[in-house]
Amino acid sequence: MEFATEPGDPAKPNEDFIAAGPTTLVLLDGCGTPVGSPSGCIHSVAWYVGRLGLELFTRASTDHERTLTDCLADAITATAAQHADTCDLDHPGTPSATVIVARQVAEQLEYLVLADSTLAIETPDGIQVITDDREGQVGNKYRGPMDAAAAGTAEHVAAHRAYVEAMRAHRNQPGGFWVAATNPAAAAEALTGTIPLNKVQGITALSDGASRAVDRFELTDWQGALDILRQQGPEALIAQVRAAEQADPDGSRWPRGKAQDDATAAWCQSRPI
Template sequence: MNVALASLPAEPGRENEDFAAAAAGAAVLLDGAGVAGAETGCTHGIAWFSSTLGGLLLSSITAHPARPLADCLADSIRVVRSLHEASCDLTYRASPTSTVVAVRIGAGALEYLVLGDSTLLLADQDGKATAITDQRLDEVGKRLRGPVDELPTGSPEHAAALARYRDALTGLRNRPGGFWIAGPDPQAAEHALTGVAPLDSLKSMTLLSDGATRLVDSFDLITWDGMLTILSSSGPDELVRQVREAEASDPVGRRWPRGKTRDDATALHWVL
């Protein structure tokens, strides 16, 4: 395996709620989430949730190569729930959640799973990029976030509008007509996007948290093919550096309205 990984927290010294790891023939990436400014109901926290779920999922998909990825995710969610349901309030609306991207190489094929707004970027042998993203969270968000985007990022008014937006978003989590994400309920795994790609058609794959895809889907500075060029020539460290550079050029979100000036950013680039 030829894997390169870059990951930075939103702020220096702050806990990184992203998690990414690779094992022989498999990789996972999770982007932990909660409700900003709200107690999670979990004494362990969001970073613990994403890293614990990610580690269990990677173990499951490698130990059980014939078991569908969605079933492995459901099993892993059940285990995480059992680890803290006695000490934490998992019925609380702001209980920790996480996006999930998982890939596994089988007999001549790549299996993949995507849940939430993280992205799997596949490159074919000609270098053309195909992005696989669960759009349901973005679609719900676009209906709700207008008042947030009208205000300067980091202002008290923006923070209040963002809290209202996230509260409304939480009410649509893991519900029909809303969006699906890994949390306390293993049934969310049933709603993940899954598929298979012929292995001989692929040159590389990249697992990306939404903090690392901002150059494409939030800032519109490059295309997916352009991102692939950065990854192929300079690696994920350079991609994250360019994300941070763009964020710093617009600290109050006037050019690119967004919930956070900076976000945890993680990219795992796997060359086949």
């Protein structure tokens, strides 16, 4: 297992979370509110993802009798209880996170993906790419003004805030998109599955700040990204993303909400059984 993580802005906390053990990998990408937009919570997004990540990793790695869906629901409930007395957990801007979990149980690899982080599983039949694109589908109808404004300008800041606030009406709602926040029912909306362990050659987990290399910037395809991870390491993939971001600081070539985003990449090669 190799992984690397880097904040989009060195002056701000990294809102990604990653933890790995002998059988389990957990990656979260925190989601918050833009400056000037209320959240109802006194805590930072980094605070939230740190606690949710630890709750989820502990459960998923130690209690193999519970499904990954149940582990995530339990972790959401336990994290909500840690700030229920101080924060408005019903506020639509409360901190949230995307989720990836991959876990070995006996002869199977179990996985769970919620929201727009990406899990890629290498098998003899090719690369199985699992990502939950419901947020992107909903967001397409709102992102026009944000994409039209140059990143870093007052117009882009205002358009990004309007985009985030418009998306709140669809978050954790039927017909919308789902993230881990305070409602454990979101766990049941995750994409889940199993693959026989003897078919798994490797797994890759990417927050959307790292998957930009493929799904937004198109610097390479999925096979190319996995080759970079295998041959050069996760730091090299993130470095390519950073170079592309810095070459397009105003988002004119690649319109995006954040000029630079937190980026996390993890790669694991399976050992023969």
